[in-house]
Amino acid sequence: MxxxxxxxxxxxxxxxxxxxxxxxxxxxxxxxxxxxxxxxxxxxxxxxxxxxxxxxxxxxxxxxxxxxxxxxxxxxxxxxxxxxxxxxxxxxxxxxxxxxxxxxxxxxxxxxxxxxxxxxxxxxxxxxxxxxxxxxxxxxxxxxxxxxxxxxxxxxxxxxxxxxxxxxxxxxxxxxxxxxxxxxxxxxxxxHKGKHAYKTSVRGFEAHSSLTPQGVNAVEIACEFVANLKSMHRQLAKDGPFDPIYDVPHTTIHTGVIHGGTALNIIPRDCDVTWEIRHHHLNSPEDLFTQAKAFADSLLPAMRVVAADTNITHHLNSVLPGxxxxxxxxxxxxxxxxxxxxxxxxxxxxxxxxxxxxxxxxxxxxxxxxxxxxxxxxxxxxxxxxxxxxxxxxxxxxxxxxxxxxxxxx
Ligand SMILES: [Zn+2]
CATH class of the missing domain: 3.40.630.10 (Zn peptidases)
Known part of the structure; x- marks a missing residue:
């Protein structure tokens, strides 16, 4: 309150x-x-x-x-x-x-x-x-x-x-x-605000860490995805839309868990990111998700030049409406x-x-x-x-x- x-x-x-x-x-x-x-x-x-x-x-x-x-x-x-x-x-x-x-x-x-x-x-x-x-x-x-x-x-x-x-x-x-x-x-x-929670999974391609051009580093791709979520969040915090009655007057985007990689000398194949959109009525969580997904999709062509079956997938874990x-x-x-x-x-x-x-x-x-x-x-x-x-x-x-x-x- x-x-x-x-x-x-x-x-x-x-x-x-x-x-x-x-x-x-x-x-x-x-x-x-x-x-x-x-x-x-x-x-x-x-x-x-x-x-x-x-x-x-x-x-x-x-x-x-x-x-x-x-x-x-x-x-x-x-x-x-x-x-x-x-x-x-x-x-x-x-x-x-x-x-x-x-x-x-x-x-x-x-x-x-x-x-x-x-x-x-x-x-x-x-x-x-x-x-x-x-x-x-x-x-x-x-x-x-x-x-x-x-x-x-x-x-x-x-x-x-x-x-x-x-x-x-x-x-x-x-x-x-x-x-x-x-x-x-x-x-x-x-x-009250609503919440959409997602898991985004990056499937990369393993290789010896000395051969970076031959692998697709899932952790690094995931970090680019998370960094984009953060810039989306910054834009919401800067430009709104704002509902001043809330403690946090704008919609927020937050990454809670990131999990990937097995050893320093292996280019990681998998990385999972759990994140959420907590939105007020002036934002559509679906639109924000579409924006995040579009960024992920823009990373795919470069990944697939190296390995065809690399991918970035998203799963909607839960929805609490606002x-x-x-x-x-x-x-x-x-x-x-x-x-x-x-x-x-x-x-x-x-x-x-x-x-x-x-x-x-x-x-x-x-x-x-x-x-x-x-x-x-x-x-x-x-x-x-x-x-x-x-x-x-x-x-x-x-x-x-x-x-x-x-x-x-x-
Ligand atoms: Zn109760």
Whole structure:
């Protein structure tokens, strides 16, 4: 995030002030580490919602041991598909193995003005607070439908939510906005960068190092390729395009690993380079890759004069999409209105932009304008003794209640 988050001035929050606390405690009690099944927390949550008359749908992984849960609260006029909001969060948490926990990570515990437990920040508190609101939303009646979207396997690459979103599209749901409750300190986050990771492999031609004209040195070719990536990076840093809200306001290109050669007296045959493009919405990673590949292709003719089967190949290892929602979009304006605190707004009106990836990008890709806004800070995520300030939980409840004022009939 660009600037430190302003802290709302609030009286100290007590456990008794937090209506969602029992549900947060319940969710924390499920040790839903990504490597294990998340069915117990899904089962419990589905039962809880169905007892209130809410219809739920699951989408499973291939093993059947993990599931997403999609639940729809219909609008007053019976509408379930068109318009409305998605409140989205993941049910999985990262492991606690080897971490020096002082408390039982799967028993939520208040110490001072903080709540401790695995997932209190990332990100069960938001999901549980959304659940807490369900009876109130039903009572006050909704102008448009509200969907709860609880996913599996977010922590291992936003795996689960892809199936839920595919099912959402296939079933004809067209929500008008989505709020992903990853920890942003209740700041309204409107964008994060995307990342494309590549491996480029140079196949050269081996020869004795005294006979350099008879070999094709894969390490040296790879270094030329890396040097070109670096000059592309320098140009982005110098000429942009820039999005000043990010800490690093331009798209970056970076080489992380280079591996090649076997001995000093052998002209190396192989060299692999692992590199990435981390882009904001003003750059196309595909275009930048095309530019890098064109440079690599320009090296081939000279290589093939020496040995015909030399080559430079590229493999796209992974893609994490980015997203950017306009700060004056309806969903952003709604979130600013709900997240602001009393007369002195604690929220920047242009919205924050963060460097960590979230499921927001996948909702955005599916055409749903999306915001990230949730209690706690990413610095406490994945840590031993993960905690969240009670004040953040109270802020999240306040956010949800203001949201209800906007989306409910009564
Ligand atoms: Zn998370």
């Amino acid at each position: 660009n600037a430190p988050l302003p802290t709302a001035v609030q009286p100290p929050v007590q456990a008794a002030d937090l209506a969602a606390l029992p549900l947060i405690e319940k969710w924390i009690s499920f040790a839903s580490v990504s490597r294990d099944s998340n069915l117990p927390i899904i089962e419990w949550t589905q039962n809880w919602l169905e007892a209130l008359g809410i219809e739920c749908t699951r989408t499973y992984d291939d093993s059947g041991q993990k599931a997403n849960l999609w639940a729809t609260l219909p609008a007053e006029n019976g509408e379930t598909k068109i318009g409305g909001l998605v409140l989205s969060g993941h049910t999985d948490v990262v492991p606690v193995d080897g971490q020096p926990w002082v408390t039982d990570p799967f028993v939520a515990q208040i110490i001072g003005d903080r709540l401790y437990g695995r997932g209190v920040t990332d990100m069960k508190s938001y999901g549980a607070t959304a659940l807490m609101m369900v009876p109130e939303l039903l009572k006050r009646k909704l102008k448009r439908p509200v969907h709860l979207a609880f996913s599996y396997d977010e922590e291992v690459g936003c795996i689960g939510v892809r199936r839920m979103i595919a099912d959402m599209v296939k079933s004809g749901y067209q929500p008008a906005g989505c709020i992903v409750g990853e920890p942003t300190g209740m700041q309204v986050v409107v964008a 997203f950017a929602t306009e700060a004056d979009s309806d969903i952003a304006k709604l979130c600013f209105a709900c997240a602001g605190t009393d007369s002195s707004s604690a929220c920047s009106r242009e919205g924050g932009k963060v460097s960590f990836g979230t499921e927001a990008a996948l909702f955005h890709q599916a055409g749903v304008p999306t915001i990230v806004c949730g209690p706690g800070h990413i610095a406490q995520a994945h840590q031993p003794n993960e905690w969240v300030e009670l004040a953040q939980l109270a802020w999240c409840e306040r956010f949800m209640r203001r949201l209800a004022d906007h989306i409910c009939v009564n």
